[in-house]
Amino acid sequence: MDLKQLKKIAEEDEKGTVTTIYQRNGDPYTALDGTDSTMTVLGSESKAYRKAKRAALRRLLNRSSGRNRIEVEEVEANRIAQAAAAVPEWHGWDDGKTDLPCTPENVSDVLQWEHILEQVEAAIKGHSDFS
Numbered sequence: 013m014d015l016k017q018l019k020k021i022a023e024e025d026e027k028g029t030v031t032t033i034y035q036r037n038g039d040p041y042t043a044l045d046g047t048d049s050t051m052t053v054l055g056s057e058s059k060a061y062r063k064a065k066r067a068a069l070r071r072l073l074n075r076s077s078g079r080n081r082i083e084v085e086e087v088e089a090n091r092i093a094q095a096a097a098a099v100p101e102w103h104g105w106d107d108g109k110t111d112l113p114c115t116p117e118n119v120s121d122v123l124q125w126e127h128i129l130e131q132v133e134a135a136i137k138g139h140s141d142f143s
Contacts, residue, residue: 025055
């Protein structure tokens with residue numbers, strides 16, 4: 013195996029992929045301008061995603077080492093934080109009147125919705141093609 017190929021994989025994951033986000037009924041969410049709402053999603057080998065994943069694991073390990081019970085809400089919050097770290101750009105997310113900036117807080121708010129979170133997680137993993 014040529015180890016340079018692994019470096020190329022990581023480079024591809026840093027570029028991100030524009031992903032249309034769909035409603036539960038299968039229709040795409042739409043922006044104020046009528047175009048599809050999208051999120052640019054980095055891959056699982058990207059620095060931002062890996063950093064967020066390590067931070068989430070560190071938080072859970074720190075909690076478990078104190079013998080405090082880890083709550084389901086913490087696990088879900090960590091899942092959202094990891095996915096949000098992999099969304100550096102978006103288009104078409106608004107408050108009904110104006111476009112919202114792509115900030116970690118705004119992305120996390122949108123990712124509270126399971127069907128959207130699942131699509132972003134699939135896109136993160138979708139950078140890997142093992143066929």
